Amino acid sequence: MAIKTKEEYIESLRKMNPVVYMFGERITNVVDNPRLRAGIEATAATYEAANMAEYRHSMVTESPLIGEAVNRFTLPPTSIEDLVARVKNNRMLGGRVGTCFQRCTGLDCMSALSIVTYNIDQKYGTEYYARFLEFLKHVQKNDLTCNAGVTDVKGDRSLNPHEQPDKDMYLRVVERRHDGIVVRGAKAHQTGSLSSHEIIVLPTRALKKEDKDYAVAFAIPTDTPGLIHVVGRSTLDMRELQGCDIGNTKYSKYCPTVIFNDVFVPWERVFMCGETEFAGDLVMRFSAFHRQSHGGCKAGKIDCMIGAALTMMDYNGTAKLSHLRQKIIDMIHRAETLYGCSIAASYEGKRQSSGTYFIDPVLANASKIHEGKEMAEVGRLLVDIAGGYVCDLPSDRDLANPEIGPLVMKYMQGAAGVPVEDRIRMLRLVEKLALESADTVSDIHGGGSAEAHRITIMRETDLEGKKKLSKRLAGIED
Ligand SMILES: Cc1cc2nc3c(=O)[nH]c(=O)nc-3n(C[C@H](O)[C@H](O)[C@H](O)COP(=O)(O)OP(=O)(O)OC[C@H]3O[C@@H](n4cnc5c(N)ncnc54)[C@H](O)[C@@H]3O)c2cc1C
Structure with a gap:
């Protein structure tokens, strides 16, 4: 089984x-x-x-x-x-x-x-x-x-x-x-x-x-x-x-x-x-694999964040605003760069003595550095698009309260024809996607803090090869 x-x-x-x-x-x-x-x-x-x-x-x-x-x-x-x-x-x-x-x-x-x-x-x-x-x-x-x-x-x-x-x-x-x-x-x-x-x-x-x-x-x-x-x-x-x-x-x-x-x-x-x-070596290999993993799952999370941003634009009546559509592009390209580095790290993988394949650690760590900075930016863009109610929306319990519920619902309306409950649900999802600390802090520290990625990149990059490229053009013989 x-x-x-x-x-x-x-x-x-x-x-x-x-x-x-x-x-x-x-x-x-x-x-x-x-x-x-x-x-x-x-x-x-x-x-x-x-x-x-x-x-x-x-x-x-x-x-x-x-x-x-x-x-x-x-x-x-x-x-x-x-x-x-x-x-x-x-x-x-x-x-x-x-x-x-x-x-x-x-x-x-x-x-x-x-x-x-x-x-x-x-x-x-x-x-x-x-x-x-x-x-x-x-x-x-x-x-x-x-x-x-x-x-x-x-x-x-x-x-x-x-x-x-x-x-x-x-x-x-x-x-x-x-x-x-x-x-x-x-x-x-x-x-x-x-x-x-x-x-x-x-x-x-x-x-x-x-x-x-x-x-x-x-x-x-x-x-x-x-x-x-x-x-x-x-x-x-x-x-x-x-x-x-x-x-x-x-x-x-x-x-x-x-x-x-x-x-x-x-x-x-x-x-x-x-x-x-x-x-x-063991921790370097684990971390590099884990940073490759993040390039996939966090790109997937951004897909969900983009979906939430677009839906909020529909619900708020802002779907045609060009500056918000530009922000959607800014979210998409961040997801694709993250994913692209991680996919590239996979295609550049090499067989190890045991038969296991290991990814390219420089590309995997580059992907993770990008995540550490850019997931925060994606969260900021999402909150910007969704509006201030991401942080102080009345509770479901207020909405269910027979005395104030109907009044609160009235003032939570967005674009014509959008059920108020749906708008509230989506705002709550945005809160979770952008502000849940277990996720947002993991973008920074999960798989190791930023300095660990930078050290690995420096250690694993062929620096001498890059020097040779420049010296050849400058006519310098070693
Ligand atoms: C949401 C989340 C989920 C996680 N999931 C897992 C998991 O499932 N399994 C797991 O094992 N770990 C997990 N981690 C742990 C993660 O790998 C660590 O948080 C990360 O390695 C940083 O370690 P730290 O939190 O102890 O911070 P610190 O190591 O205290 O780092 C804080 C800062 O100090 C710097 N620093 C610390 N010591 C030094 C030093 N000696 N030299 C130079 N700079 C230094 C760091 O670079 C960093 O900027 C998770 C973390 C988070 C936040």
């Missing part, structure tokens, strides 16, 4: 028993909690699309590993076609959910591990790659969702992990046993950790040899004893719980901090343990 339906996916989460806290209280029923469910629904869209005639051909392919049809979200790329399909699927899904569907990070971890575990084995004769392939088979056969446990809480940013006054600021191995390891630490911003069956942990940065205990990668179920998910707050997080003014009526996003309170990991699930010199 390699392809799950949406319903099977949700039922599979129901069988899990993670330890979860939100707003200071223990949540025992994750799946039916309205706030968490909105996030789970976004991930469920990746299962739904795989079963829809319209998208099945792009979402499903045969795995060379298990010889069965699998959801592409479980498939590390083994061709240029696979790399391109990742971006196209992400764009389609980003547009369908209008937020993050929370399933690419796990694939990005698996893609990076499928390259680096092989390289570690080549150097040290370890068996990480074989262990990783066993894990991957499990993921593919059961159509699992994984999330990325990469970002450590990091304490004092000027200090290396082993230099921190509290040694747990980066996740580390605290005990080595005959049957596995015990780890302690916390991973921040764990997008969709409760929509996932497994959490894949990687180091968050390059490490020195003194940081040996921090050079650890592994995968464990998200309800493993000792794991505590503390759901983070975001700007619109009460809306689903209050059951009104929701905006995106189907989907949302949430990002817990996951605490690893002395968690046991069996050796068969450990994919790196102490090989510090590979930590930087």
Whole structure:
């Protein structure tokens, strides 16, 4: 049963028993909690699309590993076609959910591990790659969702992990046993950790040899004893719980901090343990794949934002105004540049020793730098087009109030013939698309902060080649 339906996916989460806290209280029923469910629904869209005639051909392919049809979200790329399909699927899904569907990070971890575990084995004769392939088979056969446990809480940013006054600021191995390891630490911003069956942990940065205990990668179920998910707050997080003014009526996003309170990991699930010199490569590969992913999903989110802007123009009676139509063009070209860089990064991908294909990291990072700046501009344009009611629209509860409701509705009218309820719904969606902090901050920091992209671009670009070009024209011989 390699392809799950949406319903099977949700039922599979129901069988899990993670330890979860939100707003200071223990949540025992994750799946039916309205706030968490909105996030789970976004991930469920990746299962739904795989079963829809319209998208099945792009979402499903045969795995060379298990010889069965699998959801592409479980498939590390083994061709240029696979790399391109990742971006196209992400764009389609980003547009369908209008937020993050929370399933690419796990694939990005698996893609990076499928390259680096092989390289570690080549150097040290370890068996990480074989262990990783066993894990991957499990993921593919059961159509699992994984999330990325990469970002450590990091304490004092000027200090290396082993230099921190509290040694747990980066996740580390605290005990080595005959049957596995015990780890302690916390991973921040764990997008969709409760929509996932497994959490894949990687180091968050390059490490020195003194940081040996921090050079650890592994995968464990998200309800493993000792794991505590503390759901983070975001700007619109009460809306689903209050059951009104929701905006995106189907989907949302949430990002817990996951605490690893002395968690046991069996050796068969450990994919790196102490090989510090590979930590930087592992995180660089994960980040580059993740930045490629963003080029697809965020372009898809802009598609949805453009749709909302155009609809607001219809509803406000501003559809013919040329300066607003210019702003639509400004939104479109930003989506296409983002997408174009990400698609180009895929076509320029190269086969690695393990057989996995890796994207062009310079193009993928260029795409992400563009996202960090331009998504904010797209949000600004959307709010500009939609009008000031994006921020202080009366609540659904005021509209339903028998005393003031009819009066409020009267003054919410837009263009003739547009149902007032529709105009209100679209304004709420614009609020969610442009101002939900879990999404807008992810445009800046998700996949690493801007400086990390710039450093990668500088490191991975052929600077000498560019100097040679200029020297040749200037007649300078080296
Ligand atoms: C909505 C959202 C979703 C996310 N989802 C995930 C996820 O699913 N999985 C995951 O693992 N991570 C996730 N992340 C984490 C993301 O990768 C980090 O936020 C990002 O790497 C920045 O780390 P930080 O937040 O700790 O900020 P910091 O590292 O504190 O950075 C803040 C600023 O300080 C600068 N800075 C910090 N330290 C240094 C230094 N030593 N040298 C130079 N400059 C420095 C940075 O460049 C940046 O400008 C998510 C983040 C967000 C906001």
